[in-house]
Amino acid sequence: FRSLEEKQNENTVEYPRFSYLDVADNHIRQLKPLRKIELLKGMDVSHNLIYTMESDTFASNPSLSWLDMSHNKLKELSDGSLNSLVFMTYLNLSHNLLPAF
Secondary structure, three states, rough: OHHHHHOOOOEEEEEOOOOOOOOOOOOOEEEEOOOOOOOOEEOOOOOOOOOOOOOOOOOOOOOOOOOOOOOOOOOOOOOOOOOOOOOOOOOEOOOOOOOOO
């Protein structure tokens, strides 16, 4: 699914029919807002090179309940970056560069 990084060179990414998106091991460096994927329930972006994500990355994904961002290069999470994920039941941020909290 290497085309996701290419598509992210645009302002947003649009894949409206996905309910689960697996882009693990794709050398992705940055997550930009994922628009028009209202049915997205799970996403695996583990084992990439993600160092940052915008505060509204998941704002258009109200159904997202499962997110694996482990094994990336995240150093911090911007304020409010996960606020829209009200149905989140699984979140994995292990093996990043985040300080303990």
